[in-house]
Amino acid sequence: MSTLVVSQIGPASSVQDGGRFGAQRYGLTPSGAMDKLSLAAANSLVGNELTAAAIEIGPFGATFMAKAGAVRVALSGAPRPADVSKRPVEMNTSVTLNEGEKLTLGFARGGSFSYLAIEGGIAGEPMFNSLSVNARAGLGSPYPRPLQAGDVFDVAPATGAPEMQIELPKLSGAIRVVMGPQDDEFSDEMKALFLCSDWTVSATSDRMGYRLEGPVIRHLHGHNIVSDGTVEGSIQVPGNGSPIVLMSDRGTSGGYPKIATVITADFGRLAQTPAGTPFRFKAVSMAEAQAELRRYKDLLRSLPERVTKLASNDFNVDALFTANVAGHAVSATDVTTWPGVTPDQPDHL
């Protein structure tokens, strides 16, 4: 058994998986990864189930160390500088930490959450079939709280599988919503204002809700409705007129009118929108939202097929040969570049 030690980690980092379903009627929110596409991509790189638990890392840096053996991990989600013993690690690739080696992650750039998947998954005691941390309810395993320096994960020893990479489609554009359930609590002018304005995510946002900064959205009949159920992506408008998007740790019910709901396919993209970066909403029909959901689920299912072997992560010898700048250069770490060794006979030595 190897271990992965959290040497250093910022706030808003926790173990998350596909979520905890089946008890929303008792007030238990699903939690789960804020960006499930990135969670799935990280898992696919190390051969895990797509919704397996991984470490969700907030905007700040983090350092992990392998102990008692090698550990193979993969990184996806918000881009950030990463290295192992000064060797840079690209996003959307796997990397093996030899015993004693550290993976050092910098601040997220152009996103909020990165996902570190561990080959073989995270050992823990599932509660309602999930290891996801829900700190408020004291749920999550192995730690029912955000991660701290010194936390230790028991993990499978690295299998020695080759390092992999995955290409993900670039997603951009407005965050699409289905209007309702309480859009009739707002005038046409207010709905137009909601859809035609630039919004930014407030720095006070968290896994429970993203507070939006932009114009004030006024209600037709006041801001108190009788509590009703919420979903991931519900956009509620409280009394001050500043919308709040309910995120993965939302309350299961709420008493503010909900003007619209972010479509499932765009939820992770909203979750990754950094504080202060302007974006817009766009209303789509139910048929379009559900068609997008099918495409999104097809993309998720296709991830394991999109995984390919990682080209040498030191430097690209082929490219250097092609450019005729490195006549007989060899890589110190890639035996396939050594004289007498062909790529399909790497264990000739």
Add this chain to the structure above:
Amino acid sequence: MADPFPPPRLLPSGDSAVTVEFSRTIDETANRRVLALDHALAAAGIAGVTETVPTYRSLLVHYDPGVIGHDELSNRLLTLSAGSLAPETDIRRWRVPVCYGGENGIDLEDVAKALSLTPDEVVARHVAASYRVAMIGFTPGWSYLSGLDPRLQMSRRQNPRLATPAGIIAIGGIQTGIQCLAGPCGWHLLGRTAMRTFQLHREPTFLLEPGDEVSFIAVDEKTFAEQERAAEAGELIAERIAA
């Protein structure tokens, strides 16, 4: 016979859930219709329906649109809503011990003053009523009960408390409630119960169901302390009573 009720409104809640709204206000009949639809839906076993969340006046139905479409599900929900209210034969009834006043119910005196009652009268009225779990929501096990004595109805606190202990029994508006976990609360705190509506590693993890009936019985601080220890050991504390 014509359906005695108007049909509910079906409101889209994103691409994977629909809200079946029976009323816009807190309404006894609407809540019974919500619970009746919830039961009917569970019995119907519609493929693609993944989870339901009953509230005072609506039922949120989560579904997988890859299995059942929005229009087909909406039609099924309308049909199921048209039935009369289910006969209430198998309702579970619970008696829940509460330690009222003192440090467990720090608002009892103020509530009494505001309502021109004595603290004992407030407690007497609170234990005399029979309540129904109208919904559970917001945080795990937070149970909203309908049936509060109209004489005890008062608006919520101007400034919600950011931290209240686990197990509080509170009143707010026309409702009373049981908050299982420690957390923020804008209601008036009358007392505390050792019963946990949500407790890990206990069978059942969630004690109360929407639709259950609840009544309260006052206990002293010593009994409360004993019950707290018993609850910690996994006992239910609430007593299931015959109809």
